[in-house]
Amino acid sequence: xxxxxxxxxxxxxxxxxxxxxxxxxxxxxxxxxxxxxxxxxxxxxxxxxxxxxxxxxxxxxxxxxxxxxxxxxxxxxxxxxxxxxxxxxxxxxxxxxxxxxxxxxxxxxxxxxxxxxxxxxxxxxxxxxxxxxxxxxxxxxxxxxxxxxxxxxxxxxxxxxxxxxxxxxxxxxxxxxxxxxxxxxxxxxxxxxxxxxxxxxxxxxxxxxxxxxxxxxxxxxxxxxxxxxxxxxxxxxxxxxxxxxxxxxxxxxxxxxxxxxxxxxxxxxxxxxxxxxxxxxxxxxxxxxxxxxxxxxxxxxxxxxxxxxxxxxxxxxxxxxxxxxxxxxxxxxxxxxxxxxxxxxxxxxxxxxxxxxxxxxxxxxxxxxxxxxxxxxxxxxxxxxxxxxxxxxxxxxxxxxxxxxxxxxxxxxxxxxxxxxxxxxxxxxxxxxxxxxxx
Numbered sequence: 001x002x003x004x005x006x007x008x009x010x011x012x013x014x015x016x017x018x019x020x021x022x023x024x025x026x027x028x029x030x031x032x033x034x035x036x037x038x039x040x041x042x043x044x045x046x047x048x049x050x051x052x053x054x055x056x057x058x059x060x061x062x063x064x065x066x067x068x069x070x071x072x073x074x075x076x077x078x079x080x081x082x083x084x085x086x087x088x089x090x091x092x093x094x095x096x097x098x099x100x101x102x103x104x105x106x107x108x109x110x111x112x113x114x115x116x117x118x119x120x121x122x123x124x125x126x127x128x129x130x131x132x133x134x135x136x137x138x139x140x141x142x143x144x145x146x147x148x149x150x151x152x153x154x155x156x157x158x159x160x161x162x163x164x165x166x167x168x169x170x171x172x173x174x175x176x177x178x179x180x181x182x183x184x185x186x187x188x189x190x191x192x193x194x195x196x197x198x199x200x201x202x203x204x205x206x207x208x209x210x211x212x213x214x215x216x217x218x219x220x221x222x223x224x225x226x227x228x229x230x231x232x233x234x235x236x237x238x239x240x241x242x243x244x245x246x247x248x249x250x251x252x253x254x255x256x257x258x259x260x261x262x263x264x265x266x267x268x269x270x271x272x273x274x275x276x277x278x279x280x281x282x283x284x285x286x287x288x289x290x291x292x293x294x295x296x297x298x299x300x301x302x303x304x305x306x307x308x309x310x311x312x313x314x315x316x317x318x319x320x321x322x323x324x325x326x327x328x329x330x331x332x333x334x335x336x337x338x339x340x341x342x343x344x345x346x347x348x349x350x351x352x353x354x355x356x357x358x359x360x361x362x363x364x365x366x367x368x369x370x371x372x373x374x375x376x377x378x379x380x381x382x383x384x385x386x387x388x389x390x391x392x393x394x395x396x397x398x399x400x401x402x403x404x405x406x407x408x409x410x411x412x413x414x415x416x417x418x419x420x421x422x423x424x425x426x427x428x429x430x431x432x433x434x435x436x437x438x439x
Contacts, residue, residue, distance in 0.1 A: 001049045002056065006128055008042040009120055013135030016172055016413045017142055019162050025102050027164035031412045032104030039112050042119055063122040070426050071375040073121065079368040080114050083107055083324060086361040089316060090323020091330075099325045103348075104412055106325050117419040121426050129424060130186055133179035137202045140176030143169060144209045151212050158214050166213035168413050171404055173206040174218060175417035178397045180206070185389055211280035216287060219280050221403035225396040230256055232395060236387040248387075296343040297351055297407065299336050304355040306334040308362065321362030330359055353405035373402060376422065379429050390428055397421060 012035055020030040050057040067073045087107040090096035099106025124132065143161040147169065150159035158166040184199035210218055233252045266275070270285040288294065307330035310318040322330050328348040350356050358366040380394035401418065410418065 001045055005042055005045045006123055008038050010132055010135055012038050013132055014139055015416060016139050017162055028104055029101055036112050039115055060122060067121050067426055072379055072422055072426050075372040075375050079372050082361050082365040082368045086321040086323050086365055089320040091326045095325050096323030103325060113415050113419050117423050121423040130183060133182050136176055136179045140173060140202060140206055144205045147209055147212060163413050167215050167408050168411050170210045170213040170215035170218035171414045172417060173209045174397060174400050176206045177203050178393050181393050214280045214283045216283050217404040217407040219284055221400035224403055225399035228399055229392045229396045232392060292342040296339060299339040300347060300350050301355055303331055303334045303336055304350045304359045307359050319362050319364055321360050321365055324360050327360055349409040351408055353409055356409050379425055394425060
């Protein structure tokens with residue numbers, strides 16, 4: 001039963017591939033149905049196993065007691081407490097509770113992800129995590145192949161593959177890179193060249209796929225993530241030799257110099273036609289505070305701020321928010337006509353994760369959400385004082401994901417990566433603590 005339970009959770013990794021042309025919102029609804037179905041099965045099996053087997057029940061109680069001591073687990077739970085309160089005080093409680101078919105969220109939809117987070121936190125061991133990462137590498141490969149066919153055969157300039165959105169695809173591929181690095185690390189310890197090669201291929205095609213999406217937020221997030229990782233490498237890799245007499249610290253310095261030169265050239269020549277032919281960089285070169293997309297984001301930010309101003313909506317609405325999936329009500333109430341000059345779309349999200357959390361779950365929600373990210377980075381750096389590839393990857397993914405979400409919102413495909421990484425950090429920090437105690 002325990003093995004069946006784990007496989008149900010492992011299969012959630014294929015959720016990004018689920019698609020049905022015959023359904024309403026074919027890129028969203030089938031994914032939500034697939035994911036919720038697997039989590040429902042997992043919960044049923046979990047409850048039956050706990051009731052039938054005392055050893056399993058005692059083991060789970062002990063693990064839950066153990067992970068509750070972890071600050072990441074606590075803050076994730078606090079965040080869901082804030083979401084629950086925002087649902088109780090929501091403008092439209094039904095919408096806040098159940099969401100809509102287009103987003104597959106609401107408190108109920110998000111709670112399925114919390115259950116997923118809890119189950120993989122207390123059930124997954126090392127081999128389970130490696131299997132989960134392999135599943136996501138396979139999913140990433142399929143997404144890339146579909147993306148490549150859309151790009152080359154269908155002449156889609158910004159393909160979204162089976163996510164139908166290049167932004168969400170790019171965010172997911174960043175997670176595939178993380179997964180491939182973790183698999184490579186494990187294979188390297190066993191000197192398994194085949195798996196190491198497969199991991200490198202996965203990293204390469206994911207990078208190519210991200211550039212093909214031409215997603216500026218993802219590219220800039222990865223860029224700043226790499227800068228912080230390079231700084232970490234330079235500080236922590238004091239005695240690590242990469243090749244002959246070249247240390248990792250020296251190699252990092254070389255890379256930083258080359259990167260600085262490239263950035264200087266790019267910024268000074270960004271209007272050159274040369275960059276227009278390079279996918280990804282062509283859109284980065286066009287970034288400006290005056291372009292319609294950026295202006296629309298600024299106007300939407302103003303709407304969100306007005307919608308939580310206690311002088312306009314009262315202290316209760318300001319503190320607890322409008323309720324999840326209630327953004328559109330606030331948007332309509334505080335609509336700024338200037339937005340029509342830049343974007344005529346109907347917005348149900350602010351296209352900024354922080355503003356979404358602030359408006360829909362209030363001041364309490366944004367405090368717990370930012371607190372969750374704070375403890376994420378704190379725990380990542382606490383994992384060990386020596387050089388660690390795991391620390392580097394946690395920091396790289398965290399910065400890339402966080403910055404990317406300043407220009408967009410989460411969806412099912414990105415939610416699963418978010419909760420998986422936070423659960424894996426808990427596993428890694430727990431393993432690090434156990435190792436230290438054993439020593």
